[in-house]
Amino acid sequence: MALRHAVLAALLDEELSGYQVTKAFAAGVANFWHALPQQVYAELARLEKEGLVAGREVVQVARPNKRLFRVTGEGLAELESFASAAAKPSFLREDLLVQVQAADHLDTDVLIDRLTERYAFAEAKAALFEEQLRAMRGERGEAEFLLHGARVGPYLTCRRGRDFERANRDWCRDAVEVLRARREARADS
Amino acid sequence: MALRHAVLAALLDEELSGYQVTKAFAAGVANFWHALPQQVYAELARLEKEGLVAGREVVQVARPNKRLFRVTGEGLAELESFASAAAKPSFLREDLLVQVQAADHLDTDVLIDRLTERYAFAEAKAALFEEQLRAMRGERGEAEFLLHGARVGPYLTCRRGRDFERANRDWCRDAVEVLRARREARADS
DNA sequence: CACGCATACTCATGAAAGTGACTAGTCACT
DNA sequence: AGTGACTAGTCACTTTCATGAGTATGCGTG
Known part of the structure; x- marks a missing residue:
């Protein structure tokens, strides 16, 4: 509800x-x-x-x-x-996490495709949020806006959204790197 | 599904x-x-x-x-x-975000309480994930484990969980700071 | 020796969320 | 003249999620 x-x-x-x-x-x-x-x-x-x-x-x-x-x-x-009332904390719930959980039993190429798609999506969405943030704070610097701006609620939630997508992007990047490195290590042996 | x-x-x-x-x-x-x-x-x-x-x-x-x-x-x-098949990206869906979105119309003290609760929860959960990660990689360093460990899938998802909760924690901390600073700024004027 | 807690599940029910299809007019482009 | 996109919504249906309760046994603690 x-x-x-x-x-x-x-x-x-x-x-x-x-x-x-x-x-x-x-x-x-x-x-x-x-x-x-x-x-x-x-x-x-x-x-x-x-x-x-x-x-x-x-x-x-x-x-x-x-x-x-x-x-x-x-x-x-x-x-x-x-x-x-106390807010109930939510959990990560992403198809991609399920797929990566099974990474060791699935085709690496397919997973890298998924991660690359998600990377691009996260990057785009983070940029979109960043733009919204810029629009909200206008001419002011962020510190100034956060102290004296009219409405900070939407700004704070938007920032969370941006950071979430940035974290998704970074995680995808790192995961791809790990999968690639392991594949090469396997090929060498 | x-x-x-x-x-x-x-x-x-x-x-x-x-x-x-x-x-x-x-x-x-x-x-x-x-x-x-x-x-x-x-x-x-x-x-x-x-x-x-x-x-x-x-x-x-x-x-x-x-x-x-x-x-x-x-x-x-x-x-x-x-x-x-392409994984559909998920969205943040947290009660607390909704509450903060409405921050400018709600009681600041109540919100700070919520944020402080969530902060503690996130901190605890991040620590728990960190422990699981340590247990998974055992004696090895992280880079070594990621390259040669038996199963990296669960490790990667666990890392995402840890980083997610760390981000939640940091966001809560920053939001509390902003709300406090604004209250003081209002009191001064 | 009663109590809660852990193991190991099952059933029933309702609330919330998601999916697909559909109406109907306006506008711009081809 | 036809196509698709945008505004502004509605209907019907299914899947998923959440809740509370119930069954049964054993184990440790006070």
């Missing part, structure tokens, strides 16, 4: 349409959570029914009308109580 | 009982995947029915009998085909 809180958190700083929220949670852009459009719309409907968000219809001319949502007082209270 | 492959990967290096597999996947010990006992047992049953693992009854004297499982040739083939 954390998606509801993730949606609430996303709506805190600005009024967004369901569509915009789905964009924010779409693969590749979400820095602190990920969800599919269907989940987001369903959650928004539930949140509205429970009075945690309020939606208002916005009529548009050259495109479908949309509904903008904002968090209500009750919604904020819900977030407060969510934050006051 | 990755749990099945995670279970297969766990059974590759040694014959294990369902109970032992559940222990390996239990919270806090799993380095590359996490699952509850019920899921593991259910998955093992399915895998056996499909012939990907083979179980054998082991009669014990002072404790309940157990069934040891090993991966069959078909199981290994399944893993191969799993590895040959």
Whole structure:
């Protein structure tokens, strides 16, 4: 039941349409959570029914009308109580880790392919996060922004996302190196 | 459908009982995947029915009998085909990230409590992984082990787990620092 | 000698998350 | 005039995950 809180958190700083929220949670852009459009719309409907968000219809001319949502007082209270409860730590859960766990029994070439793909993905995503961070802090230096910037929450989560992908990238690089070195060592013997 | 492959990967290096597999996947010990006992047992049953693992009854004297499982040739083939398909990258999905995303609208003290808890947890888990790594490489230095050790797959995934928790720890520390500094800056003004 | 804890599992149920398909209009490009 | 991409969503379905409880035995500690 954390998606509801993730949606609430996303709506805190600005009024967004369901569509915009789905964009924010779409693969590749979400820095602190990920969800599919269907989940987001369903959650928004539930949140509205429970009075945690309020939606208002916005009529548009050259495109479908949309509904903008904002968090209500009750919604904020819900977030407060969510934050006051202990957060359950999550675990790494990646297909690639499973594949590498079995590395000693699988074809090295195939694994190196997977790791190289993931490396590129991680690199791209880290760069994307880095750009978002630059945009958030604007002209200011990071230290200055962290002290006096308006909203640091999104900045901090984005930084975590960036560092996560950097760590993924470095791990992929090292793993490839290890697998290659072992293959050569085997070939020599 | 990755749990099945995670279970297969766990059974590759040694014959294990369902109970032992559940222990390996239990919270806090799993380095590359996490699952509850019920899921593991259910998955093992399915895998056996499909012939990907083979179980054998082991009669014990002072404790309940157990069934040891090993991966069959078909199981290994399944893993191969799993590895040959592109792995879908995962996302960070942590309650704490959601809470920090909303940091600017929530009580700072509460958040610092959460971050401090997570810091301690991450530190403990990183230490645990570090110990496992030491045990795996034994007397050898890391470079030596990575080149000539028998099984590097589990070592590499464990290292990813350790680095992940270290990153969590560092992020928590930095976030607390930022929140404290901002509170003081607010108090001064 | 009662209590909790470890081994070794099973069953039932519900909540959450993920997948695929589908509507419907606008815009730009070919 | 057709294609695909973007906006803005909805419906139906399945898989996965999580929870709590229950069974049975033995072992050590206070």
